[in-house]
Amino acid sequence: MLSVSAGVSVSPAGVGVRTTSGRGFTPEELAKQCVEKIIAVSDTAPPAIRDQAVAFGDRIESVVLQYMQQVVRSDRTTVYNAINEAGHPELAELIRRL
Amino acid sequence: MAFTGNFMCTSFKKELLEGGHNFTNGGDVFKIALYDSNASFTHATTDYTASNEVAATGSAPTPYVAGGGTLTNVSPTTSGTTAFLDFNDITFTGVTLTAAGALIYNTTEGAGTGTTNSVIVLDFGGDKTATSGDFQIVFPVADANDAIIRIA
Numbered sequence: 001m002l003s004v005s006a007g008v009s010v011s012p013a014g015v016g017v018r019t020t021s022g023r024g025f026t027p028e029e030l031a032k033q034c035v036e037k038i039i040a041v042s043d044t045a046p047p048a049i050r051d052q053a054v055a056f057g058d059r060i061e062s063v064v065l066q067y068m069q070q071v072v073r074s075d076r077t078t079v080y081n082a083i084n085e086a087g088h089p090e091l092a093e094l095i096r097r098l
Numbered sequence: 099m100a101f102t103g104n105f106m107c108t109s110f111k112k113e114l115l116e117g118g119h120n121f122t123n124g125g126d127v128f129k130i131a132l133y134d135s136n137a138s139f140t141h142a143t144t145d146y147t148a149s150n151e152v153a154a155t156g157s158a159p160t161p162y163v164a165g166g167g168t169l170t171n172v173s174p175t176t177s178g179t180t181a182f183l184d185f186n187d188i189t190f191t192g193v194t195l196t197a198a199g200a201l202i203y204n205t206t207e208g209a210g211t212g213t214t215n216s217v218i219v220l221d222f223g224g225d226k227t228a229t230s231g232d233f234q235i236v237f238p239v240a241d242a243n244d245a246i247i248r249i250a
Contacts, residue, residue: 009106010246010247014223016236016238020231037187037239
């Protein structure tokens with residue numbers, strides 16, 4: 001008798017959950033999460049390779065963070081103008097100063 | 099009854115062999131629903147339930163609504179002899195909720211519509227709370243050892 005078997009499995013680690021209270025995620029938090037998705041290096045990788053990967057990750061995180069901060073600033077400008085043009089200059093100013 | 103680890107629903111394994119689930123990007127529409135610690139899922143769970151689901155909460159663009167949030171499929175791929183799939187992380191914004199686990203289910207199983215066929219149950223390892231904030235579910239690294247669903 002011939003049989004073929006394969007293990008179908010769900011990740012034992014499951015999913016991670018990140019939460020915030022009284023605020024959203026900061027660009028710093030999101031940049032770190034972003035890099036964790038892009039780059040993964042095994043703890044058992046040769047030290048030279050691991051060090052290179054870590055250094056590359058740090059550089060990527062810095063670049064991603066810079067652009068995320070710019071996205072926040074640019075979107076705030078867009079929101080400021082939309083609210084200001086809707087006739088709410090005081091509210092718009094509050095948002096601009098966030 | 100609390101959550102007792104991550105597991106795959108038995109009905110899902112059968113439906114896989116029947117070709118009922120398409121995890122490619124643009125394929126079937128999978129949702130993730132959040133539950134409090136009173137939820138009682140077992141391997142015999144076959145469908146989504148609203149029992150013990152967290153209440154609707156949050157603000158646009160991604161509030162938590164009854165039935166949960168729609169996941170974005172990352173098409174299955176392989177590494178060595180292992181096939182695996184992934185979903186993009188999902189964030190519910192401006193929410194106040196406490197969840198202890200989740201159910202992923204397929205709303206278009208077998209090319210149908212409005213289906214609620216269960217896929218996997220996820221245990222968060224305790225209550226996770228967001229208060230007027232964001233609640234983000236982070237899927238594991240998509241590789242042969244860690245991906246959320248793997249066939250080795």
